[in-house]
Amino acid sequence: MSYLVLARKWRPMTFDDLVGQEHVSRTLSNAIVSGRIAHAFLFTGVRGVGKTTSARILAKSLNCEAGPTPKPCLQCPACTEIAASNDIDVQEIDGASYNGVDEVRRLQESLPYRPSRDRFKVVIVDEVHMLSSNAWNAFLKTLEEPPPHVKFIFATTEVHKVPVTILSRCQRYDFKLISSSSIAKQLRHVLDQEGIAADDAALGLMAREAAGSMRDAMSLLDQAIAWGGDKLVGEEIARVLGIAGRGKLLELAQAMVHGDAQAVLMIVAHLADQGFDLVQVARDTLEVLRDLVVVKVCNSPDSLTDLTPEELATMRALVADARGEDLIRLHHGFSTGFDQVVHAPQQRSALEMLLLRLVFRPPLLPVDDLISRLDGIERRLVGRGAALPRSGGPVALRNHRGATAFEPTERTESVSAGDRAVMAARAQPSAAVKDPAPLSRVAAHREIHPVADTEPWVAETVVDSSPIDMEIPVQPTVGTAPSERSQEQPVRRATEPAPTEPAPGSEAAWRAILETVQQQNAALAAVLEHAIPVEISPHAVHLAIEEGSFYADRARDDQAVDLLTRVVRARFHASTEVSLSLLDTGKARGRTLFDINKEQRLEQERKARAELESHKLVQAAIESLGARVHLIKLDE
Ligand SMILES: [Zn+2]
Known part of the structure; x- marks a missing residue:
């Protein structure tokens, strides 16, 4: 006896059998009942969700002796021949291989003639986006003026590749991914009919692995039956299919929630020894962590997860004493590190370290x-x-x-x-x-x-117990008035050669000049902050700037010199000499305004920190909460 694969044996024969595409079944059934049947249909959706199957059901509905009817009899010659793919009036074409010029011409020439037996000539084109432009043109001609006895059913996984001229002449049906629970239910139905026992874990595993495709689910079921015989057990199926069972993943999640580093490493070792693809393990773990959050925050998570009742019970127990914020943190941490695992040359150690980082996350404090x-x-x-x-x-x-x-x-x-x-x-x-x-x-x-x-x-x-940042704005404790600044003497070691020193009071004058420059050209003022004011007096303003530095060219720009000269002469005298000299690289020893400001700022911060750390409130926070002074923010 030849073995008929389950996908073919259990292919839906009527719209009622079609799982997970109720919106399509209902609309098509209504159209047939009301007699408003389009000339061309376009079925879109990923592979294995029932597009070709629906096309055959539709062909039967249209051509059944008892029809057109949404419930074809499945007995008449039309129904049986369409099911066996040998009805002479129902032509199934594979878009990928149907590109011969002669084939297309023959089809085009045959369409105007009435069907030999059935009510309609039905042309089903699978993977229609693969058709050559020749074939498209042939179909388009017929679609523009369709004979009343011709119906087209196009199916495609890539609707964006279908020409708009075709799209606009079709009634479009989008097939959805089939939910895991619908697939699991159908698998259970098939197994019951086949007399094969299976636990929920096995079904859940295959349903999830099928990722929305009933055909893939049936093919997985074929593999599982070939290996497991009359009794399908979750853990064994997981091993056959090379995917980690939910049980192991739940253990892993539990170890993470409880912060059990050793258990985490043991589980990863076990999965690696069994030859599981660790990237897949990581992907599945992420899904489990997501489900944990859903189970924690929802009273009835059934419709939001595809967990078996046992898995749901296990998860409920696991999250009972966990905090929602903590579970969200675990998921966030894991998803952030997921890419690193995928791209790591050593995926096992990358996964282990990611898990350990989460195991050692700081605890949440109530x-x-x-x-x-x-x-x-x-x-x-x-x-x-x-x-x-x-x-x-x-x-x-x-x-x-x-x-x-x-x-x-x-x-x-x-x-x-x-x-x-x-x-x-x-x-x-x-x-x-x-x-x-x-x-x-x-x-x-x-x-x-x-x-x-x-x-x-x-x-x-x-809520997090990691160190608390306490921001306490502090007034600058060092005066910023030019008169105060000018009295400060730069600190330097005695062994250093004396820098070019401006006369007393000249720093304040230089500051005032730059303020005026800034009002007219802020960028130039920023550049001149890096120049050394060698002499600032009514007699002459002489600046020095390091040759080859970023600022040298900008400071010597004609417009810059003009502006500076104008400002200086407005302040002092029309004959005040303005000059700018270049210093050899590394030889500049005078202090620029930029240097002075920076030193003053650091000094302010140092004083503010010292004062803050001696403040009672701050001391109490350090003592009781483990706080630390993280940032000193000085008012401008
Ligand atoms: Zn029939």
């Missing part, structure tokens, strides 16, 4: 925990005489990741007696600010609000 820590800080500060400012005040804990706002006024219902005492104490402004002396200069000039202020303060805090 918000309640952070709140109580902040309460602790606040209480200590109240005791020492400082209080947290309100939101919008100069000092705010700020979160760069997901922020959680909370208001202490809402929590007062459940505070302990001890807390009440503290709150009563801080409700008195005098108690809160009775000892302002220890406050550093950074905080001293700010307005400190007692916490008992009627407006609720809102602090933002992080």
